[in-house]
Amino acid sequence: MFTGIIQAVGEVTSVCSIDTQCNTGLTLGISAGTLDLSDVKQGDSIAVNGVCLTVTALSAGAFTVDVSQETLNCTQGLDQAGSRVNLEKALRLSDRLGGHLVSGHVDATGIVVKCVPAGESYELIVRAPETLMRYITPKGSITVNGVSLTVNKIEGHEFSVNLIPHTLAMTNLKELKLEARVNLETDMLARYVARLLNIQGNAD
Template sequence: MFTGIIQAVGEIKQIQPVQGHSDNGLSLGISAGKMDLSDVMAGDSIAVNGVCLTVTTLTGGLFTVDVSQETLSCIQGLDQVGMRVNLEKAMRLSDRLGGHLVSGHVDATGTVVKFEPIGESFVLIIQAPESISRYLTHKGSITVNGVSLTVNQIVGNEFSVNLIPHTLAVTTLQELAPGMRVNLETDMLARYVARLLNI
């Protein structure tokens, strides 16, 4: 479980096929950037651009994770060396919940429609697939590439969020541009309520 509060920006340093598997999965070597790995062990979970992945090895400031072909087919942005990624270690029960409850299971990918400054902040408009648009609500939570954000407006399948300078400074969202694809995870409470109401 995660909160959507990014702890560091890392970088994919190595990509190679997963050894001993035939599903065309990838093993990623990721530089942790400023994230402290001293309390991380093999088997722990780290969200990488919003995707919950299991650490397989640790060497200094580099950790490796395996990504199955099934996961790769559902997400965006984990298949290029040099790609900068948002990182968050799994939360502990004693941690503050600064964002919202995030599972690290990407619901879908969306497309950036607009990313432009408004005063000191930026407005980000994303087109979401119809399959998840019913889970979006005004002032509700959404995770974009692992970052917990608040939905400000919804028009059809498009939603907008405001990004303050701090968020841009400590995440990779500053690198977004129209046409880019992003990983989206809707609020899990909205999904459960919809399931219970059978809508």
């Protein structure tokens, strides 16, 4: 479990194929940037661009993870060496919940359709798949590349969020370009409520 408050920006330094009978994914080497790995051990979870991944090995200032083909099919930004990625260590029960509850299980990818200055901040507009829009609401939470953000408004299949200077300085969102694909995770509470309402509706 995570909060969507990014702790560092790292970089994918190596991408190697896994080709075994059980796995056709990738092994990634990731430079941790300023992320403190002193309390991280093999088997721990780290969110990489919003994707919950398991640490398979550690070295000075870096770690490796294995990524399944299914995860690669549902996400973006993990399969290119040189990509800068948002990093967050797993939430501890004693931590402050500064963002919102984030599982690290990406729902789908969206497309950046606009990123324009709005005072000292930027307005980011993302087109999401139609299947996700029922879980996205104004003033609700959404995770974009692992970053917890508040939805400002919705128009059709697009939603907008505000990127304050601190968010731009601490994440890789400042590097987004038009038509870039981003990892999206909707608010898990919204998903549970929708699921319960659907079950209740079917029961009626």
